[in-house]
């Protein structure tokens with residue numbers, strides 16, 4: 001029988017070594033968390049819905065916030081509440097992100113105030129429901145601007161700032177609509193496919209940097225999305241599958257901090273997204289058209 005004898009002197013030395021290693025590891029981890037919490041998370045579309053839930057969840061974790069959307073009153077109320085409740089720092093910028101000048105304005109605001117951003121969440125977006133050719137072209141193009149162009153510009157412009165932190169994250173908000181074509185939501189679904197593809201590509205390009213890129217693709221959430229999209233009250237079948245915005249926000253942040261490439265909240269949404277890989281496209285499009293029929 002082989003036995004290993006540890007003398008009292010050896011044991012003390014061993015315990016001291018374990019203590020030292022654990023302590024230094026603890027100090028490194030603690031330093032990392034203190035450092036990242038001194039930085040800011042910038043969230044677009046933070047005035048309501050999922051963006052507001054993401055802001056609240058990050059504030060609960062102690063992150064400082066930069067909130068961006070058009071509604072000044074809502075942004076002001078939210079930032080004051082979160083400062084009071086969680087003792088964080090929060091600032092806001094009321095701006096229409098569909099304007100071409102907006103992304104540069106957000107960057108200038110961030111740089112002028114010396115906000116060190118380590119988390120960029122591109123959440124602002126909306127859908128327009130209806131047959132493609134029955135809606136004004138200008139409405140389509142404005143939505144495309146916010147859903148795609150603004151996201152691209154913010155990722156591009158904020159990359160140099162994100163590179164300055166020890167650990168940074170980009171979270172782009174897509175939709176389960178990204179996984180298939182959706183008649184009556186044609187451009188919305190296409191814009192979210194764009195976001196998913198774009199996010200995966202820049203994630204790969206940035207893999208050897210401190211920036212992790214994730215894309216979340218939620219299914220229906222209980223927000224103002226359906227009302228803004230102009231969904232017909234009789235076509236609200238999708239609402240039966242609504243998830244709560246705070247539930248989606250928690251899944252989103254868990255996935256983002258775990259550096260996941262794609263995050264799909266809810267088992268039904270995971271199944272439907274993966275089913276699109278195996279089922280015939282014509283069948284999927286017919287089903288989607290049935291859900292959102294005009």
Ligand SMILES: NC(=O)c1ccc[n+]([C@@H]2O[C@H](COP(=O)([O-])OP(=O)(O)OC[C@H]3O[C@@H](n4cnc5c(N)ncnc54)[C@H](OP(=O)(O)O)[C@@H]3O)[C@@H](O)[C@H]2O)c1
Nearest residue numbers: 045047048049050069070071097125175220221223224225
């Ligand atoms: N709800 C769903 O069922 C669902 C499902 C999948 C994906 N998503 C995605 O989730 C994201 C958030 O949507 P939501 O469900 O939370 O909808 P929401 O309740 O309508 O919130 C949308 C947010 O975007 C902001 N926003 C809209 N247009 C803007 C503009 N031109 N400039 C600046 N901010 C603007 C809104 O703020 P202001 O009005 O104050 O500007 C609001 O804060 C969107 O990208 C959406 O596509 C939603």
